[in-house]
Amino acid sequence: MKGLILAAGRGSRLLPVSATRPKHTVNVAGVPIIVRAVRALREAGAEDIGIVTSSSSETELRDVTLGSGHLTFIRQPEALGTGHAVLCAREFLEGQDTLLYLGDNLFEDSLRPVRAALGEADAVIGVKQVPDPQLFGVAVVEGGLLRGLVEKPSQPAGNLAACGVFAFRPGVLDAVAALEPSVRGEIEFPQALLSVIAAGGRVRAVEFGGFWSDAGTPGDLLRANAHYLSQLTPCMDGTLENSELSGLVVVEPGARVQNSRVTGPVWIGPHAVLRDSEVGPYTSVGRHALLSHTRIQGSMVDDFARVHAPTRLLERSIIGRHAVVGAPSDVGLQLVIGDRSVARL
Structure with a gap:
């Protein structure tokens, strides 16, 4: 299984911290967010890891991941969405199963259950119960299977947020390639999961119970820092x-x-x-x-x-x-x- 981290975005919600560097390079309890992502994928068994970067972020991402083992850096020439970023890595993925990690996320739980759930599905999505689902993409789950995804709904159908980690088989890339741009003008990877379901495929949902943060705002970053500080020896x-x-x-x-x-x-x-x-x-x-x-x-x-x-x-x-x-x-x-x-x- 390949590991893929999407780290081309700079993170406008984290300004001004992200004004001069990629948000993925910010230290949380002394460890850069991107390094925590690499460690999480390696712990889950994805040894061959690619990182999708922008032209402006690649050098610094390379610098902060020195010492993290072999990594392949893949350039996303334009910010055209998560689906577009995945397609930029298609050659690297070489038709293998993939564990996909949106690079600004932080997980306390192991990603191994996400990888394991792919054994009986075409794709897997990680979800987490949150008190304010209207701020997230909300997953509709029945019997452990994904049935729908709604981005930041005003009246959420549940409290399960899509939390930035996925696993998928090679055929899902065809569904990504067939996507039309969203209203934001971007190719959104999660929409490919709905295409898989519509075609009769199975998308499993794995619920995380421990700490999770997308570290998207200064407040989120401080909460994540406090959490990881409390885990130190x-x-x-x-x-x-x-x-x-x-x-x-x-x-x-x-x-x-x-x-x-x-x-x-x-x-x-x-x-x-x-x-x-x-x-x-x-x-x-x-x-x-x-x-x-x-x-x-x-x-x-x-x-x-x-x-x-x-x-x-x-x-x-x-x-x-x-x-x-x-x-x-x-x-x-x-x-x-x-x-x-x-x-x-």
Whole structure:
């Protein structure tokens, strides 16, 4: 079975974080989203993995996946939808069964049940119960079989959201190739499943029970970061100087914690420096980042960021790579700023 990750989109809902890089490269608890996708596919048994990229995203996706084993990068020349992206990979798929992963999704559960369900079906769709189905593509499922799909219905027929993972046999590609563009002008892969059903085929639905996020908005990203931080194994591989750690804390090699208090769950990346600060809970601090005289919680600080906020509490904030934050006053503050931004508040 081949693995295929769709990662050509930049993610407009995640702006400004995604303004200067693909959203799939954003770190969640210290691991890029795209790397988590690769790991999930490999754990499910898909060793030969392709990644569909745009011309602007390929270089950075290659960089962040170094060390993830052999990967094949496939260019999608235009943003014409998920179905079009799959067709761009047709030569790579070589007529084999495929485990398809929409690259901005994050799963706690293994993808193995999706692969296994393909043994008795033409295709498989992953679904998840959600409290707000009107925000998602809603799957209509009867007896474990997909019967319909409705995109963001105003009156949902159920609460099962299509959650960004599929498996399909080679013949499904013919159904994708036969699709007409949607009202958005895109070829939508999930619509091919309805064509399979209409032709008498079987599409199984596999329900996920654990954590799932499409990491599509800053709030989604922060919730995913908090979840994965709580799954870490504590370790202290850096340097601790006159500081206090409590709870689940990971201090990576080369990191220094000086005159600070850290309340887990917290991840402190390699060569990061915390100085005279209070950090956590539910906070990640990227590689080579510097926090000085800062109080921060429930937030994400990316690689090489610089934060000096002596009197304000930073919370529910996302601070991009190489960003600089200075906050000298004493009022609570929330920030979502992109890479290489400068905020002086």
